[in-house]
Amino acid sequence: MKKVVNIRRKALAASEEHAAKLREQFAETGTLVLNLISSPGSGKTTLLETTVGRLAERFRFAVIEGDVATERDADRIRALGVPAHQVLTGGACHLDARQIEAALEKADLLPADILFIENVGNLICPTTYDLGEDFKIALLSVTEGDDKPFKYPAIFSRAAVTVITKADLLPHVPFDLDAVKECVSSLNPSGTIVVVSSTTGEGIDEWCDLLIGRLETKRGS
Amino acid sequence: MKKVVNIRRKALAASEEHAAKLREQFAETGTLVLNLISSPGSGKTTLLETTVGRLAERFRFAVIEGDVATERDADRIRALGVPAHQVLTGGACHLDARQIEAALEKADLLPADILFIENVGNLICPTTYDLGEDFKIALLSVTEGDDKPFKYPAIFSRAAVTVITKADLLPHVPFDLDAVKECVSSLNPSGTIVVVSSTTGEGIDEWCDLLIGRLETKRGS
Numbered sequence: 001m002k003k004v005v006n007i008r009r010k011a012l013a014a015s016e017e018h019a020a021k022l023r024e025q026f027a028e029t030g031t032l033v034l035n036l037i038s039s040p041g042s043g044k045t046t047l048l049e050t051t052v053g054r055l056a057e058r059f060r061f062a063v064i065e066g067d068v069a070t071e072r073d074a075d076r077i078r079a080l081g082v083p084a085h086q087v088l089t090g091g092a093c094h095l096d097a098r099q100i101e102a103a104l105e106k107a108d109l110l111p112a113d114i115l116f117i118e119n120v121g122n123l124i125c126p127t128t129y130d131l132g133e134d135f136k137i138a139l140l141s142v143t144e145g146d147d148k149p150f151k152y153p154a155i156f157s158r159a160a161v162t163v164i165t166k167a168d169l170l171p172h173v174p175f176d177l178d179a180v181k182e183c184v185s186s187l188n189p190s191g192t193i194v195v196v197s198s199t200t201g202e203g204i205d206e207w208c209d210l211l212i213g214r215l216e217t218k219r220g221s
Numbered sequence: 222m223k224k225v226v227n228i229r230r231k232a233l234a235a236s237e238e239h240a241a242k243l244r245e246q247f248a249e250t251g252t253l254v255l256n257l258i259s260s261p262g263s264g265k266t267t268l269l270e271t272t273v274g275r276l277a278e279r280f281r282f283a284v285i286e287g288d289v290a291t292e293r294d295a296d297r298i299r300a301l302g303v304p305a306h307q308v309l310t311g312g313a314c315h316l317d318a319r320q321i322e323a324a325l326e327k328a329d330l331l332p333a334d335i336l337f338i339e340n341v342g343n344l345i346c347p348t349t350y351d352l353g354e355d356f357k358i359a360l361l362s363v364t365e366g367d368d369k370p371f372k373y374p375a376i377f378s379r380a381a382v383t384v385i386t387k388a389d390l391l392p393h394v395p396f397d398l399d400a401v402k403e404c405v406s407s408l409n410p411s412g413t414i415v416v417v418s419s420t421t422g423e424g425i426d427e428w429c430d431l432l433i434g435r436l437e438t439k440r441g442s
Contacts, residue, residue: 041365144262
């Protein structure tokens with residue numbers, strides 16, 4: 001096992017070098033890069049569709065989609081006129097920095113104002129991989145249950161922003177929103193929590209303002 | 222990378238030996254062992270609570286819970302008077318056969334008629350690990366979206382049974398049930414699909430009959 005651990009450590013260190021190079025590249029183009037992480041079906045692609053619908057006239061978006069199989073998510077984004085590249089991991093449970101480099105070489109994604117990287121649907125494995133992003137965003141849909149931040153503390157403590165999605169379904173499911181906010185805040189006191197519904201539009205203004213604010217901060221404007 | 226792959230292969234082969242030993246042990250006690258796999262929040266623990274509520278007078282149940290953190294799920298099962306052992310993986314994204322062996326040594330779970338192993342909430346990583354189970358059960362909640370069997374084909378092609386959960390929420394979410402059934406059937410022509418709601422009780426009779434039938438088949442009665 002020690003051998004495996006050492007090889008993993010080396011692989012992780014190499015991956016971090018690639019992430020640092022990506023971060024330099026994104027600084028040059030002034031691109032805000034966001035790494036979206038959640039369980040399968042928490043509404044990552046739907047939130048991106050909603051965001052593009054609101055802001056595409058003001059900002060240039062690009063999207064890298066990570067999935068085990070199918071081009072479905074990239075197709076959904078391309079249908080909105082936004083450049084998107086699908087990374088198919090085969091069986092792997094997360095994206096890594098080299099896949100992001102390869103995506104940028106293959107597809108015409110930069111320059112862009114905001115690059116979304118939609119990670120593979122998985123609340124555990126993508127947590128420790130740096131993709132050169134400005135910050136990680138964790139999504140949690142209300143239908144997944146209010147115990148998830150307690151049960152998957154790593155991602156909720158590392159994500160600068162937690163987006164609670166599918167708020168329109170709150171009347172139909174047991175979900176203690178205050179308890180979730182309290183748990184996420186205790187895991188990550190400097191983090192931000194936004195509650196949204198792509199169906200009703202609840203919280204989407206706040207979410208868009210957050211993106212614009214972070215982009216302005218990055219560009220020092 | 223070749224070195225990593227070889228070490229992984231050896232680890233997987235060792236794990237398979239442990240699984241084979243577990244399978245012998247379960248054959249001796251006549252225990253039906255089911256490995257439940259799904260995204261976080263698909264309703265695995267809730268389905269177990271519902272099942273125990275229906276069948277605890279007729280059958281002896283035991284549960285092994287796998288989670289990254291917290292004893293919450295085991296506590297929920299113990300509250301029903303059913304022996305449960307919580308395996309905490311730290312950061313690992315799936316259970317392995319050695320953890321099941323250790324759980325059986327530590328906790329007083331056998332003999333039992335049905336042992337449920339609730340895997341870590343993850344639709345990818347647990348798929349390839351044999352825990353000595355009779356078969357794998359994939360859960361998919363309707364709130365996760367009808368594209369999931371296409372996007373995560375490995376688990377849906379390997380699970381002998383797919384349980385579609387939270388059917389009570391169908392009126393509130395876009396989810397093409399027929400398309401999902403068709404996809405799962407094409408991935409796994411010999412598999413069984415059950416649609417349930419632990420909230421309304423829909424499909425729970427069918428689910429319980431399936432468990433009883435599989436237990437009887439295993440015991441040749």
